[in-house]
Amino acid sequence: MKFESRGLISLEIDGEIYDYKLYQSLESLSRTQSQRKSAKELNISHTVFNRRLLKAEDKLGVKITQKVGNGTVLTTDGLGLLEEFRKYLIQIEKTTSINIAGGHISTGLLESIPAPFNTNIYSSSDEDAFELAKRGVVDILTLDDPLIAYERDINFMPIAYDYLVLVSSPESRNVESISDLEGLDFVGVSGSAQRLAWNSLRHYDIEFNITETVNSQFDAFKMVRNSKNLYTFLNASYFNGNELLKYDTQHVISVIKVNDDKPEIDEFIRFLLNDAQKSIEKEGFTPMG
Incomplete structure (x- = not known):
């Protein structure tokens, strides 16, 4: 189209x-x-x-x-x-507010933090938000997974830590060890930090299948909760689940400054790295301190 x-x-x-x-x-x-x-x-x-x-x-x-x-x-x-x-x-939108675009997890975090700034926050995938940043239509880019920044050697500022948990239906087979993941069917989420989980399973020589791929972690959650045969890995800050791969999947939630024309952008980022850390912890993320 x-x-x-x-x-x-x-x-x-x-x-x-x-x-x-x-x-x-x-x-x-x-x-x-x-x-x-x-x-x-x-x-x-x-x-x-x-x-x-x-x-x-x-x-x-x-x-x-x-x-x-x-x-x-x-x-x-x-x-x-x-x-x-x-x-x-x-x-x-012609405004003096700070325009922010990013992944669903990182923007959800920013929306939940009380802040003395005027912000417009737009939630999408990391990839779509990055395209907006390239076009210069946002002031700050937030990333659920720093992979985009790593691949392009872009400096980013971590504001919190998160990790992935295994989520399934209450009727699903119980998983107690990594070996129990052998042969399971998973729902993938585009643009999420799930790559860390898949890399970890390959490292442990676990055979697995990604049978469905969706754009939102919330869609993945609904799918696995309604099927006893599907599993997924989602962010621990938003979902409860098995912490089997907690240390393998720990990653940073980060921000990238896109626009240099607004002094309040630097003030907002300093706020996130300092005064907002207690609020970040209350939202289920691990603070940087």
Whole structure:
């Protein structure tokens, strides 16, 4: 699909115009994963909400939502469309606030910290956030996994430590040792620090299968909780699980300064490295001190 921006918050996709109402619907649905809850949140009927999505799918020629259990989630195409709206919002927003984009875990952490700064925080994958940073439309890039920075020799500033835990359904086979992971099926999460878990399993000569790959740790969590045959590794700061690979998967949550034009950016980063460390610890991360 070819994207072009038009108007205040409208996108032209293959010659068709999609306005702010669709963006609102996708943004709400990505959080609630329920059409009825999103319709209530937007103060419209469920019928109107559903018709809005179906009309967009008809024009696009692709599915942007799918049923999962009793809820509704965005498909890969739906997530891509929402991401384009978010990128455009960042580009058109003229503000003195600090614009931050990054992975779901790192941006979730920043959103949870009380801070004396005006910030606009946009959550996506590390890769998509990095693309925004390259285009110069954000002030700070946050990374759930420093791999992107390592690969490109970019200086980054660690603000916390995290590690991965093994997550599964209560009905799943009990895992007590690394050898118990042999032959298991896993759900992968694109752009996450899971590479550390996969590298560790290979180091221990464990055979395993990645049978599904999703874009969000929260989607992976739902999948494994609803299947006794699937497992995944997720960030310990957000999920409870088996700490079998705790020391193998410890990694830093980091920030990268993109813009040099706002003095408050340096002040914000100093805040994260000092005064915010207690709040970071309360959120389940290991502080830098």
